[in-house]
Amino acid sequence: MLKSNFNQNWKFVKGCIPSLMTLKMYGKEADDISLPHDAMIHETPCETTKNGGATGFYPGGIYTYFKTFVAPEEWKDKTVTLEFEGVYEKAMVYLNGALITTNSYGYSNFYASLDRYLQYGQENELKVVADNSAEQNSRWYTGSGIYRNVNLFVGELIQIPVDGVHATTINVEKDFAVVEFVTTVVNQTRKKEKLQVQIEMSDEDGNVIRGVTHLTAFGNSENQIRQEIVIKNPKLWNCDTPHLYKCQVSIFSEKKVWDTNEFLYGIRRITLDSVYGLRINGESVKLRGTCVHHDNGILGAATYREAEYRKCKLLKQAGFNSVRSAHHPAAKDFLDACDKYGILVMDELCDMWTIHKNDHDYAFSFLNEWKNIVDKMIQKDYNHPSVIMYSIGNEIQEVGTERGAEINRTICNYIKEKDRTRYTTNGINGLNAAGAKMYPIMQDLAPLFKKDAENSETNDSSGSNAINSFMQLMEGEVGDAFAKHPLMTEVLQESCEAMDIIGLNYLTGRHLLDTELYPNKCVLGTETFPADIARLWSVVKKSNQVLGDFTWSGYDYLGEAGCGIFYYDEKTNFGSYFPDRLAYIGDIDLTGYRRPISYLREIVYGMRKEPYIAVERVDRSGMKHSKTPWMLKDNIASWTWEGYEGKSAMVDVYSADEEVELFINGKSLGKKPAGEKVGYVSTFECKYEPGEVTAISYNQGKESSSCQLKTAGTARGVKVDVSQEVMIKGTEELVFIQLSLVDKDGLEVLTEEKEIKVVAEGNVQILAVGNADPQTTTSYDSHCWKTYHGKLLLVAKAGELLGESVIHIVMDDNIIKDVSIKVIDSESSF
CATH class of the missing domain: 2.60.120.260 (Galactose-binding domain-like)
Incomplete structure (x- = not known):
């Protein structure tokens, strides 16, 4: 069509x-x-x-x-x-x-x-x-x-229905691959028609492979045509080289071409077993994963193609090779981006089954609708090489019951009927699943709670302490004991046995245990604490059965406001405090800026050799704040703290090497152990003084690499990062313009706040402006914003006229930068 x-x-x-x-x-x-x-x-x-x-x-x-x-x-x-x-x-x-x-x-x-x-x-x-x-x-x-998008399909009465072609890689060898195409052909006329169904696959170099099958399509009939295409010396799709073939499926007769269906497809074969774990084209892959919500930050939930591609590109640059669509089926544009950048996808069905998490959520409709939404998810995903597994739910409360196990098994089996090429999992949270077993488990864990209370700095009965007690069940010694408890094994057994991959949310203590309990299955951390990455990755490396880890979360998002905000006013996380707007829990903030934990993760993954310096906010030194396992430290990569000279500063050096040494203005603060044995973080306490702070890492006593921060001066201008400078008129194409405050020497200024106004002149529409402040009260429709951590993001869209347009960046009532955007013409469809 x-x-x-x-x-x-x-x-x-x-x-x-x-x-x-x-x-x-x-x-x-x-x-x-x-x-x-x-x-x-x-x-x-x-x-x-x-x-x-x-x-x-x-x-x-x-x-x-x-x-x-x-x-x-x-x-x-x-x-x-x-x-x-x-x-x-x-x-x-x-x-x-x-x-x-x-x-x-x-x-x-x-x-x-x-x-x-x-x-x-x-x-x-x-x-x-x-x-x-x-x-x-x-x-x-x-x-x-x-x-999301609305698309118009106009088709002949003899046609390939929307989503009417399924491509499956059925064999991959060293020098050839076989792809099977199953094409649905519908004849809505009353006449018999002699047809040919032709497959064309072309690679990035223009090489074309064809195959043709003949079909007699009787009137008012629906037919399925299976064709195998053999590709010699194929360009295979994987995370590092995500090659895509252009596929064109056509149906024609002597009289006319009736229909054509085009899509991109990556040739890859995924296998799963408890010996080698997950393999793509025979190569083992560990999942360096993150959970992501569907919003696009300052654009809200609007699913612009460029926004989805930018998000995926930033995630890939930050070291992730896989994403979990939390907690709903992913957008088509997002999957296209994952195909292009080589990001593996766990597409998730929903956040609840038959028990409400909110008064008006989908629980009322789930039993009547689940097959429908499963069908839509599979049809949407089928030709995307990036999609390797389906999660059938997130922290489902009934999954530990007999009825829940039945629903779990039924959905897993139904997915296998519809798509044998991918694997099933379920993000199980022990706190949700324990149900009636929670009380006896808590009784058994009482001595550990008492031990932690005695070792705690505070012993009050405040809401904060209550939250921390709850969190104990998800981390540390108590968390591991909870995860491994025999009653937990009992309630999870039937559901774990039904799915291909045992998916565990915040149950790290079970990962290796489940490899012993289920020797024929693989285990996956479907949702985990970002601050626990060093320990989590050590578990992942210990067993091929442990496939990887999906942190919460790789990219900050709107809503779930405050779960990662550092409160210094005795508030507790997971409350609901106006005007909190963001979760503030992503490795990457709302503007696309990588926070320090992102570099720690990259080092833990073994993907970054250089050390990284992160400084706890000197302006809040010594102040008590809220803390949950989702939060690492309130730190930024800045050595600019005007007015805090002589104040205590905590400097973290992230490194995979054996030792690190810290220098302040050339004076050594000594060496400290680094690498995996100390969780990749070495902490130095010092007094803040302007100048330079340098970290040098060592292996076997020899200098390996280094990193440096310098004190910046007063903000005098902005550095501009523009995603593209040319757009096509009248389309949904976007340009992302990231602004960073800089001093006279071009050093970024992260600790100064400046008000910036954005003025568009010409044929460009400003869609949104905003920063990463989790507690802002400014609308993203406003064109006047203050920077946060020295950053600001604006998104513009082309209008209906051709020519040059300019976006003026105004600070201190002066235009300090002009960004030129050229709008060009292109053929447009209906």
């Missing part, structure tokens, strides 16, 4: 409106927008919203989208279908006043046939109502409205 973009020329109204004609009756005016569009990010955060910190205090609502278009007369003998890649939360789609479809799961793509109610040769009114008014329905920021 002919696919075209349907994102342009929509109208948007807050509330549920019958039609465009009745707008004035409701006292409303429609906004002209293009998709994708997140209505929630344009709302004003509200302290009283029931969503609270879960969505960063953004409220929900009901929103109506309209689009008018003329259906050409030639469509009369064709099929016309719309694909909605994502509408949150509940969607109702109308054409010319008639309801044509609904969708209740906001993360699934769905299709709407327009054929029955189309008016040919005249104007049609399409209406979509997006209802996200039921608060709360999620534990994180969801966005609202049509936040």
Whole structure:
């Protein structure tokens, strides 16, 4: 079918409106927008919203989208279908006043046939109502409205349906590979037709491989055609060299070409066993993974292609080779980006089954809908080489019960019926799964709790202490004892046996135990503490059965506000404190800046040789703050602390070498052990004095490498990092402009705060501006922002006119930088 973009020329109204004609009756005016569009990010955060910190205090609502278009007369003998890649939360789609479809799961793509109610040769009114008014329905920021792409498919009556081609690599040898194509061909005419189905695969060098199969398609029939294509000396897809072939599947007769389906495909074979673990094309791979939510930071949940590609590129540069889509099916654009950059994907079904985590979540519908959302997820994912496994749930509360084990087994088996090429797992959290067994487990662990309390610096009964007691069950000696408890083994047994990979959230103590209990299975840390990476990776390296680790989280996100904020005012994490907006828990912050823990992780992975210096905030030296296992330290890579000369400074050096030595202005503070034996972190206490701090690492007494921080001066300008300088008019193409404060010598200034105003001149629209401050009160629609850690991000989009445009960067009432963007023309589709 002919696919075209349907994102342009929509109208948007807050509330549920019958039609465009009745707008004035409701006292409303429609906004002209293009998709994708997140209505929630344009709302004003509200302290009283029931969503609270879960969505960063953004409220929900009901929103109506309209689009008018003329259906050409030639469509009369064709099929016309719309694909909605994502509408949150509940969607109702109308054409010319008639309801044509609904969708209740906001993360699934769905299709709407327009054929029955189309008016040919005249104007049609399409209406979509997006209802996200039921608060709360999620534990994180969801966005609202049509936040992903809408695509139009126009097809002949003899056609390949949408998602009608499945490609599978069935063999990979040293000098050849075999790919099987299963193509569905539908003949909706009453006549028999003699057809040919042709496969073309072309690599990056233009080499083409073809195969043709003949088909007699009787009237009103549906046929499946299986074809094998042999590729000699194939370019294989893996994390390091993610080669992609362009595949074109065509059906034609003597009279015409009826349909063509095109997609990119990576040739790769994945295998899993308890001897070698996970292998891609015969090579063992450890999963250096992260969990990621679906929002795009200052853009909200709007799924722009460039935003998804940028996110994946930054994750790959930070050392990750795999992602878990938490906790819902990933967007198509995100999977395309993972294919391109060689990032492996665990695509996840949902966050709950039959027991609510929020009053209005999907638990009410799950039993009736799970097959539908599984089918949609598999159809979406099937041709993506990046997708290697499906997670059927996250921290499901009933998974440790007999009924939960039955549901777990049923879903795993159903997935295997639909897709034999990938593996199943489930992110099991012991605190959720223990259920009625929790009380006897706690009784057995009481002596360990008492021991920890005696060793604790405080012994109060405050909320903070209660939170810390809860966290003890997920870390340290108590956490390991909890994870390994025989009753925990008992409640998890049946569910663990049903899935291909035993997925464990915050149960590190079980990883090696489960390799003994289930010698034929592999184990995976599906969600783990970022601050525990050194210990976690040592466990991963001990056994081939332990496949890897997925940290929470590699990229900061909206909602779940405050779980990683360092509170210095006696607040506790996982509360709901306005105006907290971000989780503040990512290796990479909301602007794309890598925080120190990201470099520690890269060193632990063995991917960075040079040491790295991180300084605990000197302006908060000695102050007590909140702390959870998700938080490492409140530190940044800065040796600029004006006004704090002589104050105590804690300097961490991250290194994989045997020893590190720290110098301040050339004076040595001595050597300390480094590397795996000390968790890759060596800490030096000193007095802050401006100048230079240098770390040198040693192996066998010989200098290995070094790292240095210098004191910066006053911020005088900005360094600009532009993702691209040319855009195509009228598209969803974006340019990301990252600003960093610098002094007169070009040194970055992380500890100074400056207000920056962004002014667009010409044919460029500023979509969003923002920083990584987790407690900001400024709207991302504002063009005037303060820097945070010296950084600011702005995102712009091309308009409808050609030519040069300029974005002025204004600081201290002066234009300090101009960013030029060129808008060019290109052929556009409907």
